[in-house]
Amino acid sequence: MQAEDAAMRLRQQGILTHISFKNSFVVSGYVTGAFKVGLWAVLDAQYEDACAYLAEENHEITSGLPEEELQQLESASDQHAYTVFNKFLFVTGLALLALILAAVFIANH
16 A cells, blocks of 8 residues: 555654555445545644655655654554543443433433
């Protein structure tokens, strides 16, 4: 896949990327509606460098980060997503419990 190759080349230059619709595209666009994948520079400050490097591999990257920092950013992002998802599940569970209790209360009166 071209997006994965580009993401790997950018990662080697210290640019953090994300590929959207990668798994949906593999299944089939007719099933999932994903006919294209997206390659994103995660950090706004790296967008121009990423575009220039993909257009011309001799472009000198000025916004690249060390691998350790890329790993820290990915770890922080994963932890944040996990926390947000858990909060969503908790609030949804409370709302569902409130609805069930309200339905039981109304049915009994």
